[in-house]
Amino acid sequence: MVSTFDYLHKTDGGVYYITEDNGKYQIPWNITESKFTWAEKAATVNEAGSIYTIQGFDLNYVGVIRGTSISYYEQSDQLVIKTEEYKDIGAY
Secondary structure, three states: OEEOOOOOOOOOOOOEEEEEOOOOEEEEEOOOOOOOOHHHOHHHHHOEEEOOOOOOOOOOOOOEEOOOOEEEEOOOOEEEEOHHHOOOHHHO
8 A cells, every 4th residue: 555645754763644534544654664665564565655665666556545635626537736735845
């Protein structure tokens, strides 16, 4: 499972979570406390990585949590990107 970078994440060794559906769904988010990349650890099947953690990997399948920075407007059949919702401020 991976997600857009729309959730709080710090490189302080703490565990942060993606929480959706009024707290009914919660999963550890983008844990970075290992010398191995996220996609190389077996335990990550119970976590969500960021969109950056799968770059360069050939995965058989992946689930994607689409955060608030990407919306779909049915009436115009368009994806809308809300940059103000994207949490990776270093990306700009």
